[in-house]
Amino acid sequence: PVAFGVLTVDSIEQAIERSGTKAGNKGVEAASSALEMVSRLAQLEAK
Incomplete structure (x- = not known):
């Protein structure tokens, strides 16, 4: 699995907000x- 998370922000304040405060940590x-996808794939392969 590949995850690609990009924050699109207009300011450093928005970047800080989206990387760990009220909005949660998007990374x-x-x-x-x-990691959830890795777990699911492992479950499927085990069957």
Whole structure:
């Protein structure tokens, strides 16, 4: 699996907000999605 997360922001403030404050950490969300896909693929291969 490949995850590609790009923050499209207009300011450094938006970048900071989207990388770990109230809006959550979008990088962590992308990484979690990739790890979930690895887990699902492993489950499918085990069957």
